[in-house]
Amino acid sequence: MENFTPYTSLAGGILIGISASILMLLNGRIAGISGIVSGIFNGSSLHEKLWRLAFVVGLIGGAFVYANYYPVNIEPREHMTTALLVAGGLIVGFGTAMGGGCTSGHGVCGMSRFSLRSITATMTFLISGIATVYLVKTFLGA
Amino acid sequence: MKTILSALLAGTVFGVGLTLSGMVDPNKVVNFLDITGNWDPSLMFVLGGAVITTTIAYRFIFAQDKPLFDEDFHLPTLLKIDSKLLSGSIMFGIGWGLIGYCPGPAVASIGFRPEEPLIVVASMLVGMLLFRTIARLRA
Numbered sequence: 001m002e003n004f005t006p007y008t009s010l011a012g013g014i015l016i017g018i019s020a021s022i023l024m025l026l027n028g029r030i031a032g033i034s035g036i037v038s039g040i041f042n043g044s045s046l047h048e049k050l051w052r053l054a055f056v057v058g059l060i061g062g063a064f065v066y067a068n069y070y071p072v073n074i075e076p077r078e079h080m081t082t083a084l085l086v087a088g089g090l091i092v093g094f095g096t097a098m099g100g101g102c103t104s105g106h107g108v109c110g111m112s113r114f115s116l117r118s119i120t121a122t123m124t125f126l127i128s129g130i131a132t133v134y135l136v137k138t139f140l141g142a
Numbered sequence: 143m144k145t146i147l148s149a150l151l152a153g154t155v156f157g158v159g160l161t162l163s164g165m166v167d168p169n170k171v172v173n174f175l176d177i178t179g180n181w182d183p184s185l186m187f188v189l190g191g192a193v194i195t196t197t198i199a200y201r202f203i204f205a206q207d208k209p210l211f212d213e214d215f216h217l218p219t220l221l222k223i224d225s226k227l228l229s230g231s232i233m234f235g236i237g238w239g240l241i242g243y244c245p246g247p248a249v250a251s252i253g254f255r256p257e258e259p260l261i262v263v264a265s266m267l268v269g270m271l272l273f274r275t276i277a278r279l280r281a
């Protein structure tokens with residue numbers, strides 16, 4: 001537990017909650033990143049594409065501005081090859097499209113609506129993620 | 143125009159929140175999932191803080207007839223817990239555990255450390271397209 005950061009993590013989580021609340025209060029939309037990103041390329045109307053694009057621009061811009069003031073230091077990972085990143089990205093994209101959401105859509109917004117579907121999805125990907133990390137560590141030693 | 147500006151605002155707050163929370167660090171994500179090893183429970187505080195805030199706010203928001211800048215709330219209509227939900231979520235968890243990125247942090251990190259996140263986001267988009275194509279062909 002050497003890198004435990006309860007205060008900044010809680011504060012960051014509250015901001016994510018405020019963001020999800022803003023998007024619902026003003027636009028009536030779920031702040032689910034996989035759905036928002038996927039909708040930019042989906043056959044939806046121009047307005048649908050534009051608000052989603054604006055959200056993504058904000059998401060990247062917010063991270064950019066914050067990291068400018070408080071640099072984020074991330075330890076490089078030696079075992080993380082491009083092939084693994086591509087494989088992981090493909091699985092994340094395919095899985096979130098199939099399961100209809102990710103950590104934000106199911107985990108934050110869906111659980112906050114007490115949606116049984118989202119609670120099930122969140123428990124499932126948490127258990128699956130924990131099992132994956134365990135198996136990778138046990139059999140590949142990474 | 144108003145809905146586009148409010149989406150920009152919500153996205154910005156989300157990006158700041160994700161970066162502050164530490165969730166943009168894939169090492170931290172993997173350590174969170176590593177409950178039998180060097181477990182870092184920080185991300186429970188991210189999820190907890192986000193869910194508690196949103197649950198309280200949603201109570202007030204859904205007491206309104208409609209959102210401020212739209213005619214209706216756009217809520218998911220699917221209620222069924224089916225094999226698609228389960229297999230998709232299992233797959234997502236596998237990818238998340240393998241690389242330590244879920245969609246939000248992958249996109250946000252492009253803002254300050256683009257190398258890994260760009261590869262992940264590009265592959266993620268291909269994965270989404272692949273699912274949609276297969277779903278369409280089978281329909």
